[in-house]
Amino acid sequence: MHILKSTSLIIFMVIISTTLSAQEKIAFKVSFLEPKAHYADVEMDISGLKDDQIDLKMPVWTPGSYLIREFAKNVEGFQVSGASGGALSFSKVNKNTWRINTAKNSAIKVKYRVYSFEISVRTSFVDESHAFLSPAGLFLYPAGKLKMPSTVTIIPHANWTKISTGLDKVAGKENTFAASDFDILYDSPIEVGNQDIFEFTAAGVNHEVAMYGGGNYDKEVLKRDIAKIVHEQTKVFGVNPNKRYVFIVHNFNSGGGGLEHLNSTVLGATRNAYNTEVGLLRFLGLVSHEYFHLWNVKRLRPIALGPFNYDEENYTTNLWIAEGFTAYYQDVFTQRAGLQTPERFIASLASAISTVENTPGNRVETVADASFDAWIKQYRPNENSPNSTISYYSKGSLIALIMDLEIIHSTQGKAGLDEVMKAMYDEYYVKKKRGYTDAEFKAMAEKIAGHSLTNIYNDYINGLKTIDYNKYFDYAGLAITNEAAQSNEPYLGIATALREGKMIISQVARGSGAWNDGLNVNDEIISIDNYTIAKTKTGNTEMLKYVAGRSVGEKARVTVIRDGQEKVIDVNLGRNPAVKYSISALQNPSAAQMAVRKRWLKLE
Structure with a gap:
């Protein structure tokens, strides 16, 4: 009886082992052969295939940014080979799907390049200084198999020494990370380069801050202030859902914006604004916004x-x-x-x-x-x-x-x-x-x-x-x-921009005199009454001063050039409807x- 049980156990384990070895596996490798030309080179190894064909797809958007971005437009040099290295046939069946004929190969290798030259928190960017990899626009997935796990191996370009990502490292494999499914992979941006990295612990969570682009930030100040935000937010929910969290911060001459992820975020910042009260608070507000998304959106969501x-x-x-x-x-x-x-x-x-x-x-x-x-x-x-x-x-x-x-x-x-x-x-x-x-x-x-x-x-x-x-x-x-509320300031109802030495209407406000009487966006303003509008940076200010000197209810004769033709339009000056609110404390508030x-x- 004991021998039979042991034999059955061995047979059962063999079956399990065989089943696991036969499962499909996916391994990505990302290198940077031409970083100055802004390319990320991707290899995708798929093993355990059983079907005669496989469809590989690229997302058309990335969660957190609600716009169809058509990431497949950046893919070049798509090629597929079998186990022996021979080329396999494939066809593009729609804008973001490649159908591959496996030719009975149980393992295939897919190679392609992704042009990466859009600076934002949601799109990949590669140059000689670093690589920011936004996974939804980089990695393909097998159709209908988003639950498949995968690994990603990063091969940094020469002189790049650091990798920052929320993905878990694979033990024993250099620069290799694991994702339990494609939702996790697409939710885990990767920064590769020589970013300045510092860490702190807050709410029992280890936080890594990866700073690219330099800046006048004070690490100790950021550690202290971000930790305060983390503690306050965690208090609301009673639990912080991560053991580790990564801030990827891109510092530019003028930067902003952020994108939330399950255990990380990508932030855009202005590199030399950290030492001003307004600049630091703006950055900390962005940190606060994206960190709160840990609960609201990444976990609690529509x-x-x-x-x-x-x-x-x-x-x-x-x-x-x-x-x-x-x-x-x-x-x-x-x-x-x-x-x-x-x-x-x-x-x-x-x-x-x-x-x-x-x-x-x-x-x-x-x-x-x-x-x-x-x-x-x-x-x-x-x-x-x-x-x-x-x-x-x-x-x-x-x-x-x-x-x-x-x-x-x-x-x-x-x-x-x-x-x-x-x-x-x-x-x-x-x-x-x-x-x-x-x-x-x-x-x-x-x-x-x-x-x-x-x-x-x-x-x-x-x-x-x-x-x-x-x-x-x-x-x-x-x-x-x-x-x-008591202002009776006259109002034309337009915004302007200086373009190629011309004062151009860029917006017309609904309900204004300009709206009602027919001024158009893209009209070039020549004059108001007999007052010629200067075609300089001060022109808009001068125009506003001139209009402010008129009265509500008067007509202003506006001369514009539209499609190469001069037009004269009489515009009724209305009252500026803009509000400017302030909030004050009541003198004798009740206890309630x-x-x-x-x-x-x-x-x-």
């Missing part, structure tokens, strides 16, 4: 954003939560961490409100629609975008603000938006292991608030009503004032109002 479809758009109406709430919290946490004062935080809210209310598109497009249409509008703005769209970042942050104040007020300080985010994280990411629907987020927020939030949804999220800011600020003993303010700002 149900449409995972599992990802890399072939086409992934639509959701909830980017106002995914990005807008994160935009709100980025400043909340720099304030809680003591990196900016409550007064400065409140002033930044006034500025954000002014920006949204000065955007005509805020009265045309709902924030839910802005989320859904991100794929065709957010990343493809044109001269009319301010008139027809609103940013789900900026408007979403204001929705977060009023929800926070509403919930703190209605629960008498027992809960706020923090509790909504934690409850959603626990329920949908931890417990149900899926994304949430719009209705589910609303239901949780209402549960925490203790009452319906339908009015906020109907009026401000799915509707176009102007937010009643004073209602919500009053909860905290604050008042918002439009400092421009002070309790809301203290809970909101986490004041002692």
